[in-house]
Amino acid sequence: MSNNPTKQKFALTTPLYYVNALPHIGSAYPTMAADALARFKRLQGHSVLFITGTDEHGQKIQRSAEANGLDPQEHCDRIVANFDALWHKLNIQYDRFSRTTSERHHAIVREFFERVKASGDIYLDRQQGWYCVACEEFKEKRELVEGGYCGIHTNKKAEWRDEENYFFKLSKYQQKLEDLYAKQPDFIQPETRRNEVLSFVSQGLKDFSISRVNLEWGFPIPSDPQHTIYVWFDALLGYVTALVPPEQEPTLENALSQWWPINLHLIGKDILRFHAVYWPAMLLSAEIPLPERVFAHGYLTKDGQKMGKSLGNTIDPFALVDRYGADAIRYYFLKEIELGRDGDFNETRFVNVLNADIANDLGNLLNRTVNMVIKYCKGSLPKLTAEDIPNENPLKIIGLELGKRASKAYESLRLDLSCEEILTLVRASNKYIDETAPWSLNKQGKKTEVERVLYAVLESIRLSAYLLSPIIPNLSTDIYQQLGFSIDFNDRNSKDYSSVFEQHSQWGNLPANQNLNKPRPIFAKLEQPEKEDKSVPL
């Protein structure tokens, strides 16, 4: 009866977040999505490695630290603690937290650099031009405003620099990259992002510089410590470092032996090029197999507007979780926004969605049904199995297809669609109750019919909770426990549910005679936020 296929491996990453400031909703969003996918894969019985982490080098970090009177490392440690705290608040179950300031990472960076150098893809060249310290980059003359100030940082005067930098021969990989995109059409997702990359690459690739002089906070170029390795040959390797089991030596061999190639890099669209062009080229140079998929998520707006410090409309993820709880936040961002597109946060909409879907449709459904079981069936599940429910039963019809449909949606990172699919069963269940009216059946003494109805509904709730557990693990656990299970969806190692996806994702899995627990609302209805005084601004 062992239904345990060979464990498939699945490794995925979030971006390694830059620690120049406290974590914001823009970091929380992809991390929640990645967590949901990781949980789904674990649910399917896959062996999962979920990597997140931080990118901690660069002049900006050094500056931020100085501004706060801190040593850079101390500064990083503090910010990292905040990231970690937020991940815990949001119930993010990462497996590895990769920090680019770790010694282990240094070792990987060094080794990787040498590999690429050995391929003849690194060379020293002179770079001259106007340099903006704030941007940390060279500017074209046309990008400067009057007086030689940076166009972006108009209070910063660009400095003339004439310096030697190390370069990576990206140009050499033009054809190989184009072959890759053609051969692996799914390498870059979604489609619009892929098209952007294709168009970019087709314009012809130029080598890019991978070192800076006058940059202290970073790793030195191994053979030439005057130079510091600049972002991409440092940060991207953070994914690789994370693959080394903690007890093993940080070598490329150890890193690549078990979990490579990474199956999914979930990133923001701002760093698409680096993941979809630079990164595969670097790996080709180092003769390392390529990741499977790079998926760029969209950006968030608040009430239809770009978020920004200057606008003063940022969303504080800590405050949001404190106010509404992790599951509510996860649900909103994952269900209401398609991952590959831009999306909006609006508190009124947030409250409406949570109340409608979670408090009313799902929460109340559970509550009303468990109550009926207690009243009409003495508190334990009917002695029935799925075979006792006719195939024409509307819930059975939907339920039997749901596992497949939801899985397909999860696989393609359409978490929104997955939720929507599941909700159709939830809604149908409420409708089914009204149509069959178990309270009337009970009065008429039709015990068997009451039991069938309640069984069908409870099983539908069970399946819905199961399939939603990657998104709302706490609520799913709560539902399962009221249904009499002792399963905790936050228990990563639970043998109770991992590896038995085939059964649990199937409608008809509810055990007969199980004792239900006392019904209590799983999610209290939210109040609409105070209406802001919206004085017309015109």
Add this chain to the structure above:
RNA sequence: AGCAGCGUAGCUUAAAGGUAAAGCACCAGCCUCAUAAGCUGGCGCAUACGGGUUCGACUCCCGUCGCUGCUACCA
């Protein structure tokens, strides 16, 4: 500026030539097992605008307006 994409009911989205759909919000009716939840119905008289192709266009073509993204080193 060039290239690409988008613009559907108050909101979020569906519908890739054939009577424009769903959820939320709002209103009414019904029910009572339930978290004033649920069910039914209604409202909203929605395809940015202007042309064109077609028997027929949200869908294809052209133009206008608006928004977004990309156009190399934005950690």
